[in-house]
Amino acid sequence: FYEFLLVSPHSTKTFVLAKYGNPALLNDIYTELYITEGGTGGISDEHEVRHIERAFNKPAIQETAIKYSDIFTTLHGKVTQIKTVLTQGIAGIGKTVTVQKFILDWEEGKENQGVNFIFPLAFRDLNLIKDKEFSLTQLIHYFLPEFKEFGITHLLNSKVLFIFDGLDECRLPLDFKNNEICSDVTKTAPLDMLLTNLMKGNLFPPALIWITSRPAAATQIPPECVDRVTEIRGFNDPQKDEYFTKRFSDEDLAKRIITHVKSSRSLYIMCHIPVFCWISATVLERLFVEEHSGEIPKTLTEMYTHFLIFQTSLKNEKYLKKQETEPLKSLELDKEFVLKLGKLAFNNLETGNLIFYEEDLKEIGIDVNEASVYSGICTEVFRQEIGLYEGKVYCFVHLSVQEYLAALHKFLSNTDTGLLEKTVNEAICSKNGHLDLYLRFLLGLSVEYSQQLLKGLPLQRISCDIAEIKQYIYKKIHENFSPEKSIYLFHCLNELNDSSVVKRIQNYLNSQNLTEKEISPSEWSALAFVLLMSAEELEVLELRNCMLRDEGLQRMLPVVQVSRTALCIGDYNTSVSLKYFLFLFRLSFCFLTERCCEALASTLSSDSNLRVLDLSNNDLQDSGVKLLSAGLGNQQCKLDTLRLSTCRLTEGGCASLASALCSNPSHLIELDLSYNHPGDSGVKLLSDLLQDPTCKLETLRLKMCGLTERCCEALASVLTSSSLLLRELDLSDNDLQDSGVELLSPGLGNKYCKLDILRSVLGNRHCCTSLASALRSNPCSHLRELDLSYNNPGDSGVKLLSDLLQDPTCKLEILQCGSVQSKKTNVQYRMQLVCWRTQDSVECVFV
Incomplete structure (x- = not known):
């Protein structure tokens, strides 16, 4: 990363403060990130690995992609001015680098030349002065003394951009609700009051504001203070290849690394994060260049273990001779320092802190001066950053590195034989999944290969029976947990190098032997895991005559949410080409009841790819359709085809559907209610819906619904509507x-x-x-x-x-x-x- 502060390409003097690295190098290695407008539909506090996995499986459809340099540019056809932008993204996804690239392009005269001044104010720097009072003018002068020569009038008459990077690192209360109003740029006020008034537009209203944050912290900014939300999604598949190609001048080496990363889906998914691409490149370059004779890492734990081992060997050069003369003492220092970092990581795991100051290190017993010895660890694993304004801050290079070291600390310092089972239970019970990656690392560290790699750290460590913990995880998979938790447990088995259930399911798929079979819930979870992790995109998955039932559907919902395949379950026996039915999930004749509808509604209410949902020939009844309608009415629902033929609907079901579609009419274009009993009154409700100007329905099927002549007058009226x-x-x-x-004929004769x-x-x-x-x-x-x-x-x-x-x-x-x-x-x-x-x-x- 290359940090710099640049101010005004239009002034007679361009200030460059605390500039590290070569801007030309940033231009050379910068790989375009995928950025979308609108985020993922609400703020979530779930673990960021879940964001990664969902984003990896989710194709970019009906999303507005946006270039980093255009975040303040109004979209075509819209007139609203963009003054405040909130950019979300998980840790390590590229938020800070995007800010730096934005500023560099501006300074070089390439983009956003209408802006006169840019003031980047990272929260990690603002934390150092959180208890002080400033006016806005004083705050600018504090960080930019050179700016004193520009009068306040010059500032107020210029187009100014304030960039607040790293909201998730903020240690200020940001009390938007109770802070007093401040509108005078020369009035002294507490820093928290100053910032909230600037973001609310009370202070210096013309200024542009750009805030970056991890998703969970973004809730601190009231929605009414934000004009645009964007999300940095990291690297898509072509961008991953581009990164590795740019990273290595040796084309053959780049190809070998790309091939290896793609061979492990867990590694390839994590490469969605630029920082993980860098970690993988660091490890694999050394292993391939040195013609490593051992195993090449294929799991997350193996990759992070190699990364730590490599960095512990990169001590400060002036200590190398001392290391040669006192190797045992040096090894002891290595071990002690790594353990202290592990303790720091573990103690801050619950809060998710990524930023630390000197007092935080002292509490854990880390001597800042001694830490400088460990140049590899302290520049690549746990780094000291001088920040833009000379204040010292410390951080792990990524949350996943912190979680790995936390797991390593626990593994090396705990003798509780029941620890793994206890942690499995804690991870499963965690609502936001904050222990998910920590547990995967803890399990991965317990296998023999990891033990061999860590033999340089001869401490007491967990004594565990791998076969026993595998069986315990199998037992948990059979229990009725959420579908995400069940799939997560297969990730845990993957860290233990156990893929027996997954291989059995893959054999079923290869032999198409899933017909006429009662599949167990755990096998449905395994199938979902295989589909989500598969490198191959199936054109059609035929599961005819399989008794899916409510529990099986529950286990398959993650596939529904991100499905790129045509998944045919039930009585359909024709092949369906992927290019025609890209987002299709057929659940006809699957012995489903109303119990499944609440889960499906939840999926429809999420950021799902689902476009076609066929629930025909299932005993859903009105109660089930009422539950399903809650999802249909959600603004996140993008379903365009819904088939509910032979589901025992009556007028009550039609009422629920009509109400839901009135509240969210923008997507559904096909509705099939054939072989139900809506009655003429139910059709009247649907007729009223069709006359709503926002209704987009193009196909309505009411075959054999017990209708009489009484419904025809209402339908004829619909046919005469100019908006139909x-x-x-x-x-x-x-x-x-x-x-x-x-009665129907006059409608057909109408010009509309x-x-x-x-x-x-x-x-x-x-x-x-x-x-x-x-x-x-x-x-x-x-x-x-x-x-x-x-x-x-x-x-x-x-x-x-x-x-x-x-x-x-x-x-x-x-x-x-x-x-x-x-x-x-x-x-x-x-x-x-x-x-x-x-x-x-x-x-x-x-x-």
């Missing part, structure tokens, strides 16, 4: 009778009717007259397909409709009529007449 987007309406196998179709496909029921030939008349009277009609199967229009009715096809203004391409009688050897056949339009004529055939 409905293109397909299926009313087949309902007892509409002649009177119902006659945009129907392409209509499937309906006719009583006899008299209805054909009104229907043909309506379509002939509407030259604007879009109707291309009319299905009147299994009716009795008679020859004269069919003749009326056939004549309609000959009308040059008619756009009908397919006409299906039923119950046509044809005599052959005195036997009557019920036949289907299908007519379709070719380029030059109309073709008809009986089938």
